[in-house]
Amino acid sequence: MIGGLFIYNHKGEVLISRVYRDDIGRNAVDAFRVNVIHARQQVRSPVTNIARTSFFHVKRSNIWLAAVTKQNVNAAMVFEFLYKMCDVMASYFGKISEENIKNNFVLIYELLDEILDFGYPQNSETGSLKTFITQQGIKGQTKEEQSQITSQVTGQIGWRREGIKYRRNELFLDVLESVNLLMSPQGQVLSAHVSGRVVMKSYLSGMPECKFGMNDKIIIDKAGKGGVTNEAGKSTSGKQSIAIDDCTFNQCVRLSKFDSERSISFIPPDGEYELMRYRTTKDIILPFRVIPLVREVGRTKLEVKVVIKSNFKPSLLAQKIEVRIPTPLNTSGVQVICMKGKAKYKASENAIVWKIKRMAGMKESQISAEIELLPTNDKKKWARPPISMNFEVPFAPSGLKVRYLKVFESKLNYSDHDVIKWVRYIGRSGIYETRC
C-alpha cells in the first residue's frame, strides 16, 4: 500500500510530507527531488523506481504530488487516489498552488489522516468529508449528529447526507462532449471518437431516487422489439438512437442494475458531480472539416492554404473557433490573409493562430499564408505537426439526447413534476487534428 505522500513545489521543496509506513524514510523525500524534480530531462515515466522504492507522481500546475511505496501496490489505485486527493483539496481551498497549500497545511494533514489509513484509501467523498473536517473542531456536535456523520462516512450512500432541504428543487444537466479527430491530409478519417460526460448539478431535498434515460441504441431497440404493434414508431426512434461503445458511472449509480437492465438509477450526491462518461465512435457528426494545402516553394518559402468548412445545421452557431497552423522552426516572416476572423503569426509558439468568434453551420472560410524561411544546414526535415482546431458547438456531436431524468422522493411531498430541470448540450473539440 501507499507508504507515504509528499507534496513539493516546483523547486523541489517539501510542502507536505506524510509517512504511513515504516519502510519509507525521510531519504525518500530527497530521492524523488534529486532524481525526478531536479532531473534535467523530460519525465519519461510517471512511475519511477529509485533504490527499490517506487514513486508515483502527478503534477498540478507547478506542484508535484508523489506517492511512495516499497510494495507491489495497485498502481491504478494510487493514481486514482492522487487525482482524488487533488479534487478534495481543490474543493476545500480552490486552485492547487504553493500558496494555497502552505496556507492550508494543517487542513491537508487532517485530510490525509482521514482519507488514507495505513496507506489504504478511505472514504474520500468531499460531500461527507466536509461534514466533519471543517477546521473548526467537532466538539459542538450532538450525539445524533456524530453518529449520522459516521454512518454516512461508512455507509452505503457515503456521497450524500440525510436531511438536505431546498425550497426549490432544481436540476441542471450538462451533456459535455469532446470530439476527437485525426484526419489524413487527403481528408480520410484516421480515427474519430467522442468522449462525453454527463455533469449534473442537483439541488434536491431528501434522498431522491433518480432515473436517467438517453437515446441509447440498446434500450431503444429493446423497447422497439417489446412493442410489436408500433412498427412505425420503432423505425423513427431507431434512427435517432446512438451506439455507445462504453460508459462508466459515478459510484452512486447501481452498476448491477445497469448491467442487467441497462437502466441508470441512482441517489445523486448533492451539488455538482459527474454522473457518467461515455465514448462513441459511430456516426459522429464532425462539426468542422479542415482542408490543408502546403506547398514548398524553393528552399526558403512555404505557401499554406487552409480551408475550414462547418458541417451542421445553418441555424446553429459555433463559437471560439481557433485554428492553429504550425510553422517551421526557421520561419523568418509570415504574411497572412484570411476571409474571416483574425490571424496572427506567433513566433514563440511556432504557429499561425487563426481565430474566428462565431461561425454558422454549412459555411466555409479560408486562410492563406506565405511563410519565409531562413536557409539552414539542418538536414533534418521539418516534422510538419498536424493542424489543430478548437471550437465549441451547441449540440452533442455523438448525437446523444437526454430522454428523461425522473426524480422520486417518496418521503417528502414533492414529485417529479415539481423539479425544475435544465438540459444543455455542449460539444467541444478534443484533439481535433488534420495532418498536412
Place this chain on the structure above:
Amino acid sequence: MTDSKYFTTTKKGEIFELKAELNSDKKEKKKEAVKKVIASMTVGKDVSALFPDVVNCMQTDNLELKKLVYLYLMNYAKSQPDMAIMAVNTFVKDCEDPNPLIRALAVRTMGCIRVDKITEYLCEPLRKCLKDEDPYVRKTAAVCVAKLHDINAQLVEDQGFLDTLKDLISDSNPMVVANAVAALSEIAESHPNSNLLDLNPQSINKLLTALNECTEWGQIFILDCLANYTPRDDRESQSICERVTPRLSHANSAVVLSAVKVLMKFMEMLPKDLDYYGTLLKKLAPPLVTLLSAEPELQYVALRNINLIVQKRPEILKHEMKVFFVKYNDPIYVKLEKLDIMIRLASQANIAQVLAELKEYATEVDVDFVRKAVRAIGRCAIKVEQSAERCVSTLLDLIQTKVNYVVQEAIVVIKDIFRKYPNKYESVIATLCENLDSLDEPEARAAMIWIVGEYAERIDNADELLESFLEGFHDESTQVQLQLLTAIVKLFLKKPTETQELVQQVLSLATQDSDNPDLRDRGYIYWRLLSTDPVAAKEVVLAEKPLISEETDLIEPTLLEELICHIGTLASVYHKPPSAFVEGSRGVMHKRLPARTGSGEGTECPDVGNAAGGSAPEAAPSIIPSQGDLLGDLLNLDLAPPTTTGPTPSTSGMQMGGMDLLGGGLDSLMDESEPLGGDIGGSPAMGAGFGAAPTVMPASLNAPVGGGLGDLFDLGGGVGMPMGAYIPPKTVWLPAMKAKGLEISGTFARRAGVIQMELVLTNKAMSVMTDFAIQFNRNSFGLAPAGPLQVLTPLGPNQTIEVSLPLSTVGPVMKMDPLNNLQVAVKNNIDVFYFSCQYPISMLFVEDGKMERQVFLATWKDIPNDNESQFQIQDCHLNSEAASNKLQGSNIFTIAKRTVEGQDMLYMSIKLSNGIWVLAELKVQAGNPNYTISLKCRAPEVSQCVFQCYEAVLKN
C-alpha cells in the same frame, strides 16, 4: 488566517522559543506553536527535542490541536520511546470517548506509534474498538490490526485479533468488510501457509455482496482479494465472473483494472466453446479502450497492462488498433507504450494503416520514439510477410532522410529483414553501403558489417569496406569486433584468393592483440578451423542460418502468467515479478504466491495459480534475487499436476504435487550436469557467435509453462485414441500449432515383454530443436519412461525422427479418468509442451497371464457377481480358434473351451502388469458375427478398457 507564515520562521534559538510557547497557558498560542512545530517537521528540521512539551498539549478538547499532536507523535515516538509512554493514557481514555470520531482517531493513531512498550497497552482498547457499535470505529480498528501485525505479528496472533478480524468479513457494514479484507490480505502475505483468508464459496459470496455496496476503494480491496481465489469448477468461475462484470463500468480505473484481473484469471477455467466465454471476451474490450481516455498517468498504467493482456489474449483487442494511434500531444511515455501495442496488434488486415502511422511517427522529434517507430516498421515486415516489400521501401525512404539515428536504426532492422526473407531484398545493399560512414553506434556498425560479410560475394568491394573498419579495430566495441572477425572469415571463405592477407590480419588482431577472451577464443576457433579443414570451416561458418522468429520482446510465458495475476499493480507496470523490486525480507513474492494456491485452493486450477504457486517454494530461500536469479527462478518453476485428489492444504503438498509432472525430474533426464541454466547462458552466445542473430529469442526458456496445461485439458477430452489394433496406428498427439512447431504423433506397443512408446517427432518450425526430454504425470498403472528420450541429433526444420521409448510400470500411481489416460510433458530447447494420450490397456497384459484351470474356476466363483460385466462385440467374423490365436498374441490366454449347443465358450485369463487378474468368458456362435463377452475382475474399473482391447484385437 494564513498558515504559510509558519514555513518562514528560520530564526536561531527557534526551538527555545517554541518550547516557551508550547508551555503557554493560552490555548491559541499553544496551537500556533504546535503548527510551527509541524511546519518545521515537514521541511525536515529535527524538532524531536520538543517531545515532552508537545505531548503535554495532547490533553485537549480542541480536536484540531489533538490531531496535530498526534501527527507529531507518529513521527517522533520511535526516537523517544520512553517518553512516548506518556501518551498511552490519553489514547486509552480517548478510546472510551463518547464521540466515535475521537475513538476512531485514537485507535488509528495508536497503531502508527511503533514502540514495543506501547503496543501492549494497545491490545485492550483495540479489542473493544473491533467490537464497537459504530461502524466508523470498527473500520478503523480493522486497519489497526494490520498496523499492529506489522509491528508485532506474534502479539496479534496471541491476542486472537486475527479471528476477530475474520469475523468482521461478515460485518453488516460494507466499509468494515472492505477494510477487514484489506487488512487480512496484507497479513496473509506474511503467512503464506495460514488459512487466513479462508476463501470458500460462502465467504466469496459475502465479498461479492459487499462489492456492490462499498466505496470505490473498498471495491478495489475486495476485487484484489477475489483475484487470489481459485474457483472449484467452471460453473463457480462463471458465476463469479457474472457478478464481477458490472464493475467494468465503474468510473474508477483501478476498479476496472482489478475487475479485468479477476476476469482474466477466472476465464482460464471456462471452456472455450461456452457461449459465455465469447460474451466475456467481447465485454472486456470496451472498458480497456475507455481507460485510454483517462489522465495520462493512468493511461500509462493501462497501456502497460494492455500490453500484457494483448500477449495473453490477442483476440480481445484485435479490432481496436486505431485507438492505439499516437496523438501528437501524448506524453512520451504514453507514445512509446502505444507503439509497442500497435506492433503486437499488427496483422495482415490492418498493416496498411499501421505502416502509414509508423511512417508519420518516424518524422517526429523525440529520438527514442523515432527509433522505436523505425524499429517497428522492421518488425512489421518480419511479422506480416505481405507487407515486407512496403516496409523495406519505407525504410529506404527513411534512410534517404540522412537523419543519423534514423539511418542507423533502419540498418539494424533491415539486417533482420534479410534474415527473415533471404535472397529477396539484397538489391538495397548498395544504398546501405552509401551510409557506411555515418554509422557511429555499435549496433548499427555490427549490423552493417554482418550484411557486408553475409553478402560478400555480391559486393564487389567488400574487402575494402571491411578493411576500412579494421583500421580502428581496437577502438571498436566487442560487438563490432566479433562481428568484424566473423564477417572477414566469411569473406575469406567466399573469395579466398584476394583476401588471405586480410583474414590473417584480423585473426592476429583478435588472437594476439586483444584482451577480450570471447574475441580471442572465437579467433582461435576460426584459425584452427581454417588451418585444419577449410571445407569443414565453410560448412560451419557459412552454414544455413535458422530463421528468426516473428515476435520479439515477448514476455516469457511463465512470467506472463504471473503478471496477469498482478494486473493493475506495480508488477504489471514494471513487467517484473514483485520479487524483483520488493524488499526481500518483506517481499511479496514468497509470501503472496503460496497464499494464492496454498490455502484450500484446488490444485486443479488450470495454469495461472499453478505456475505461480509452484514458484514459491523455489523462490523462498533467495532474499533479493538479482535479475539473473530471476531467470533462475523462472526456470525452476514446477507445475502442480493438473489433477490430484482434492485440494492440498499445505505448501509442502504443493511442492510434492509439483514434482510429479516435471519437478526435478527433467533435470535428471538431461545428460549434461548443468541442465537448465546452462542453456540460457548458452543461447545468446550462440546467436552472437555464428551468424549473429540478434532477433533470436532472448532466452529459450526451458521452464515448464503453465499455459501448456490448458492445452492439456483441451486435449484430454478430445483425443480419442481409436483402440484399433494390437499396435494401434499412430495418431497425432500434439499438433504443431500447440507446440511452437513441434508435432508429436505416436503409439504404444509391447514387444518381447517390453512396453514401448513409439514417437514420431516432426519439426515444423523454422529453427533447430534440441535437448529433448520427456516425462509422464502419475497415471493409473505407474507407467514411466525407463530411460531418457533418445534424440541425439538436433532436429532440423522439416525433419522427422522416430524414437522408441521403453517404459516401465514402476512409476508413481494415480487413478486417471479414463483409466488409460496418460499425460505427457515433452521439453525441448524452445519450451515445454503437454499433451495427453490413451494407451491400449493390452500393452499391460503380461506374458505369464495364463492361469491354472483350477485356479481359474475358483477365482471365477470367488469374484462377486456384481463385478461381472457383459459386452457385445459386433461384426466379428472369426471362428473361435482364430480368435483364440489372435488374442493369445496379445497375452490373452485361452484356458479352456466348451461347446454348448453350437456355441463356443472360451474361458480366458489376463494378467495386468500391476498383478490384477481379469477373467473372461467369450461366447462365439458359428455364423453369428456378434460375440458376447463377460468379464470378471476384482477391480471392475478395468473391464471397460479390457473390452475395448478385445474389440480392437479381434477386429484387426
